[in-house]
Amino acid sequence: MFAGIGPFAIPAAQKRCLVYANDLNPDSVRYLKINADINKVNNNIHAYNMDARIFMSQLMTVPPGESKLVDSSLVSSAKCSVQENINANTEERNSENGDLKCVDAHVAVKTKGSKNKRIKTSVSFTNKSWEHIDHVIMNLPASALQFLDVFRGLVQRKYWKGSLPWIHCYCFIRANETQDSVVSEAESLLNAKIHEPVFHRVRDVAPNKAMYCLSFQLPEEACINEEITNF
Numbered sequence: 001m002f003a004g005i006g007p008f009a010i011p012a013a014q015k016r017c018l019v020y021a022n023d024l025n026p027d028s029v030r031y032l033k034i035n036a037d038i039n040k041v042n043n044n045i046h047a048y049n050m051d052a053r054i055f056m057s058q059l060m061t062v063p064p065g066e067s068k069l070v071d072s073s074l075v076s077s078a079k080c081s082v083q084e085n086i087n088a089n090t091e092e093r094n095s096e097n098g099d100l101k102c103v104d105a106h107v108a109v110k111t112k113g114s115k116n117k118r119i120k121t122s123v124s125f126t127n128k129s130w131e132h133i134d135h136v137i138m139n140l141p142a143s144a145l146q147f148l149d150v151f152r153g154l155v156q157r158k159y160w161k162g163s164l165p166w167i168h169c170y171c172f173i174r175a176n177e178t179q180d181s182v183v184s185e186a187e188s189l190l191n192a193k194i195h196e197p198v199f200h201r202v203r204d205v206a207p208n209k210a211m212y213c214l215s216f217q218l219p220e221e222a223c224i225n226e227e228i229t230n231f
C-alpha cells in the first residue's frame, strides 16, 4: 500500500510473487519502476500511483460483469473486464469498475505539465485481485494503522478463493503504550476482532519507542458475506 521505491516489492517479485505496488508519491513510483527494470522483475510488479485507500478499494472491487456470474467457477473462467479495456500499449483507459487507469505494464509515462504530477502507472491484470491476495504490506508511514479501516467490508466472501489475506501493518509503540492497545485500535478500525495477532519487533527508534510489525489474518467478520444472487 505504501511501497516507496520497492524495498519489499522487489524482493517479493524476485521470489516470483505477483506484486501490486502502490505509492502516493509519483517520484517513488518512478524509481520503483526503474528498480523493477534493473532487477528484471517488471513482469511481476504492477505499479500504481494513488492514495492507499483508493488503491485497495479499487484492487478489491468486483467488476460489474463479474458480479452477475452465478458461481465462482464461472467467475474464474470469465475474462478480466479490466484487461479487455486495454487495446493499445500506451493508451490510457478507465476500467469498467471505476477510474483505475490502465496502461501497458512496461510503459511509465508522465502526465503533461509539471514534474511532480501523478504518473500514469502500469496495470496488467493477469490475476483477479478481488478473488485472492495472500499478503498486504503496510510498511509505514507512521499512520499506517489508521488505514486499516479500508479493510472493513472490502472482501466480498462469495468471490474470494482460499484463505483470507495476512495484513502486515507497521507501527510504533512507546514505553507507556501496550501491544493490546494497538490491537484494540486496529479492531475498532476493522470493526472486527483480530484472532491471534502477531507482533514482530523491528527495531528501537528511540530510548522509549520501538517499531513493530503487527501481522494478522483478516477476520471473517470484516468481510461482506452476501449470498450469490442467481440470475
Ligand SMILES: C[S@@+](CC[C@H](N)C(=O)[O-])C[C@H]1O[C@@H](n2cnc3c(N)ncnc32)[C@H](O)[C@@H]1O
Residues within 6 Å of the ligand: 001, 002, 003, 004, 005, 006, 007, 008, 022, 023, 024, 025, 028, 050, 051, 052, 053, 139, 140, 141
Ligand atoms: C516511510 S515511507 C516507507 C516507504 C517504503 N515502504 C519503505 O519501506 O521504504 C512511507 C511511504 O508512504 C507513502 N504514503 C504516505 N501516505 C500515503 C497514502 N495516503 N497513500 C499511499 N502512499 C502513501 C509515502 O509516499 C512514502 O513513500
